[in-house]
Amino acid sequence: MQDTKNELYEELIIAGFGGQGIMLAGKLLAQTAMNCGREVTYMPSYGAEVRGGTANCMLVIADNEIACPVVGKPDSLVVMNKASLNKFAPILKNNGLLIFNSSLIDIEPDVDESIEVIRLPADELAVELGSIKAANMVALGAYLQARGFLDIESAIQALPEILAERYHKTLPLNSEALRRGAQFAAGAIRR
């Protein structure tokens, strides 16, 4: 994640299936990063690819100008279903971060020892809060906590900017979900 001079350069992939709010989580992260003065690129998968059932987005968040927005080897990976884990885990960098939705992924990921792994029961935590739809925010909360370069409250502040007006009634739920994910990650036993 860190460049030699301690400058932030984080490459991330968030992936899952259509309907899990993958794009929204990515957009919120991008918005938060920008609001906090970072450089950011957010690249969604689009079109037929999305219709096929899988959804993913690539983000680069950095202190300085970002050249390439295409993520070849992510520092971090947040995966919400098994297919995405299988697809992206092999390209995760050593010493990287893997957060996976253990509610839907019943296998132990086979990744390098150096990788920090957080098994996050995102769906269950979201259901506890009132809706499985908030699982994306639980995952993002966990990610922000684990990486620590952006704080949860900034993400909560950015929520109204990326949620369409008609969804603003879900702001309290999504805020809680971000906090719950962060709380989980803070206490999680990591490998």
Place this chain on the structure above:
Amino acid sequence: MKVNTELTTTKRVLMCGNEALAEAAIIAGVDAYFGYPITPQNEIPAYMAKRMPEEGRVFVQSESELAAINMIFGAAATGKRAMTSSSSPGISLMQEGISYLAGAELPAVIVNVMRGGPGLGNIAASQSDYFQATRGGGHGDYRTIVLAPASAQEMADVMPLAFDLADQYRMPVMILADGLLGQMMEPVLLEKKEKRKLPPKDWALTGAKDRPQNIVRSLWLKEGVLEKLNEKLQARYAQIAENEVLCEQYKVEDSDIVLIAYGISARIVKSAVTKARKEGIKAGWIRPVTLWPFPSEQISKAAEELRIFLTVELSCGQMVEDVKLAVAGKSPVLFFGRTGGGVPTVDDVLNQIRQLTIKHKS
């Protein structure tokens, strides 16, 4: 009715390239947008459908790209700033109209958010319409100015320039982007740019009130007349080649290998060159911003010393031909690319750099 609620910002906003381009066109004073849906540029018509009426301007979803380019032809003939956007198959259908715009000396802005081809191809990002864009594309002896942005910010920045160039030189200007640039979101600052000093549109069809009839045409049957017109156009193109070339470069003079790429490929190349430098490889890059006129002089100058030129494209090798023309045999010119929606990673490009520089040294 002019409402003027253009969304100029003093703060950066997160926007995808397609939307940044659309709002920038509005700020640049586009009077009318005509277009037909096609992925990956659908954000542009959707944005325009909402914003143009808010500004009291014209939005029409045409029945085809053929109609869209001709609607532009009509609006442009009356002196209005008009634009369309499409993606590769739609741009093919527009070639007739683009040739007529060139022949009738009408300004227009055409956005091609390229996707994979030939045929229906796919909707992934591609750079395989370079030949079509830079060679004219339609029939006849003409050129279009081609601008290649490489970020969401530049998708916005090229719009006022495109309209000014079109008006100044009375010709179609094409923005050549790709699916990734269109879909990708980045922070964007939207500012109003000062217009160039532009000649009056005294040729426009506005109704022959207190003046002789104006005629906009491209048919010249009398012997020698078309030849004269074409010579006039060529002289104008020469002037453009002289004055309007835009390109960026990095550490070219102190390099053993120069990478040449435009648009999204240039972003990948920049990262690869930075990594190569960290490994002690003397690499640099040149990024054409105008694809026509092409920065031949800059490349030719770089080729005066023996160094390797590596062109990177999302195609099977199109711009590389212009690079070869510019290098003119003075140095080796190589190509690396992916096609049909494939995108090389930074490491792919870095490996090419490593291999070529090792070979070169031995």
Place this chain on the structure above:
Amino acid sequence: MKTVFKRTPTYKDVPTHYCPGCGHGIAHRLLAEVIDELDIRDRTIGIAPVGCAVLEYDYIDVDMVEVAHGRAPAVATGMKRTNPDKIIFSYQGDGDLASIGAGEILHAGHRGEQITVIFINNAVYGMTGGQMAPTTMLNQVTTTTPKGRNAVEQGYPMQVCELLAVLPGTIYIERCAMSNPAAIKNAKKALRHAFELQVEGAQGMSLVEILSPCPTYWRMNPPDAMAWIDREMVKAFPLGKIK
């Protein structure tokens, strides 16, 4: 001495390139007269087709544009939408409008563009040397129907007015002819009405089809060509107000 024909100012005083007995020249004159009578010359923009009338701007003294084959209705859309105060007309042949430009006219009518369309049906492609048009009559000999048009292989003469009249976006459609003095007078009335509607700001497209002689490629002398319209063409293309 009584003046029998006074040239209207918008009809330029130059010889035309049309063949003797061609309908285009008469249609131009009627058009120019209507423009002058309605006093709209200085806010009218015309669109010339690809076809024998491609040089129409050499004869009609208004601002004019020449466009790609068949695309006039799209060009007119671009003009009218950005210049609602201007009077926009397109002038198109049957190859231009009913064949290569069928999509554009259909959709301009469908959208209800506030434009006036003058549609010259001469049952052939004149400019390219007398090939079959969508409006060519059954059994009519052309260079591409050497044995005469045959419905099984080439379809029936296309009734453009009737087709377009179905669309809610068209407000006025009439078919006229350049075949005798009374018919010509009627054609002028129809043209005038089509322009008046646009001047009034009526919501929709108006179109006047004119059955027009092409003696050259009908291989007839001018009087016979006129008579052929009245005798044969009107069977496939009945005259009168269609909408």
